[in-house]
Amino acid sequence: MTERLSTVPADRLEDVRRNYLEITERIARAAESSGRKPEDIVFLAATKTVEPEIINYAVSLGLRHIGENKVQELLSKYEYYDLEHCDLQFIGHLQTNKVRQIVGRVSMIQSVDSLKLANEISKQSIKNGITTDVLIEVNIGGEENKSGVNPDKVEELVAQTALLSNIRVRGLMTVPPICEKKPELCKFFEKMYHLFIDISDKTLDNVSMDFLSMGMSDDFEEAILSGANMIRVGSRLFGARIYR
Numbered sequence: 001m002t003e004r005l006s007t008v009p010a011d012r013l014e015d016v017r018r019n020y021l022e023i024t025e026r027i028a029r030a031a032e033s034s035g036r037k038p039e040d041i042v043f044l045a046a047t048k049t050v051e052p053e054i055i056n057y058a059v060s061l062g063l064r065h066i067g068e069n070k071v072q073e074l075l076s077k078y079e080y081y082d083l084e085h086c087d088l089q090f091i092g093h094l095q096t097n098k099v100r101q102i103v104g105r106v107s108m109i110q111s112v113d114s115l116k117l118a119n120e121i122s123k124q125s126i127k128n129g130i131t132t133d134v135l136i137e138v139n140i141g142g143e144e145n146k147s148g149v150n151p152d153k154v155e156e157l158v159a160q161t162a163l164l165s166n167i168r169v170r171g172l173m174t175v176p177p178i179c180e181k182k183p184e185l186c187k188f189f190e191k192m193y194h195l196f197i198d199i200s201d202k203t204l205d206n207v208s209m210d211f212l213s214m215g216m217s218d219d220f221e222e223a224i225l226s227g228a229n230m231i232r233v234g235s236r237l238f239g240a241r242i243y244r
Contacts, residue, residue: 008053012239016054019237020061023220027231030224041224042211046091046234048073052080054238059086067091067110067232071098078105091173091213091232093147096120100127108133110173110213113147118161125166133170135213136161138195140188141177148174151191155199162206169204171211171230172196176219186222189214193227 028038044065047055055066059082066081068074069092081088087107094102094111102109103124112118112134125132136158139148149157154172162169172195176188192214200209215223217236224231 008051008057012054013057015239016058016237017061019239020058020063023233023237024062026221027224030221034225034227036229040229042213042230044089044091044213044230044232045237046216046232047077047238048092048234050234050238052077056080056082058237065089069093071095071101074105075101100124103132104128104130106132108135108170110135111137111147112157112161113137113139113149115157115160118157118164118167122164122167131166131168133168134161135171135173135211136169138172138174138192140174140192140195143177146175151195154195155202158199158207159204162204169207169209171209171213172199173211173213175216176214182219182222185219186226189223189226189228196227 024043027041027043031038031041042065043063044067045058045063047066048069064086066086067089074090088105089108089110090102090106091110094109094117096117099120103121109121109132121132121134136154137148138154139146139150142150158169161167172192174192176185179185193212196209196212211230212228213230213232214228215231217233220231220233
């Protein structure tokens with residue numbers, strides 16, 4: 001980690017501290033309501049457009065997982081992350097021609113949605129002499145404008161990816177459709193959970209269905225209650241994003 005002189009206002013840091021405590025409390029309540037322990041839920045912070053100083057401050061509070069959406073932003077911030085105390089994952093749409101730039105820099109790629117992408121991750125992992133953990137991204141709502149494999153093709157992609165060298169399937173990820181009402185949203189979460197369980201029961205080689213990554217700032221409690229054990233929270237922790 002390269003040190004940088006922080007110019008972050010104290011009130012911004014206080015907002016992050018307060019938000020972090022509130023989120024962890026809400027995670028704990030949702031976990032307990034779903035019959036699990038708070039430590040069973042992975043709290044990953046989505047750090048798109050967030051300055052490294054702010055990210056590292058959240059890490060100092062106890063945050064242990066961060067995720068970037070864009071390759072270029074990840075690379076520009078990479079030397080500043082406090083990776084001694086947190087792990088870095090990639091959670092956005094990934095083009096095959098950019099895989100080589102992040103393999104070896106991230107602990108997991110959450111957005112594998114095609115065999116072509118999985119093949120490239122395998123190829124670059126072999127070159128680097130490492131094994132890369134991945135999640136298969138599912139387009140649970142079948143939306144044309146979203147990435148992710150269709151639900152009826154998930155098991156096939158999981159099985160095909162598991163056959164590749166130096167890549168390991170660790171679970172599923174999704175971004176559900178925007179829903180006006182919570183019950184409608186929960187139907188998509190529940191559908192994902194059943195898909196997750198169905199594939200888990202197959203006991204496929206080189207597949208350990210450890211993570212169901214779903215739920216973000218506005219719906220992470222519903223996701224946990226529906227079976228998620230990893231959530232990706234950004235604006236609820238860091239405040240409204242400032243795009244640049």
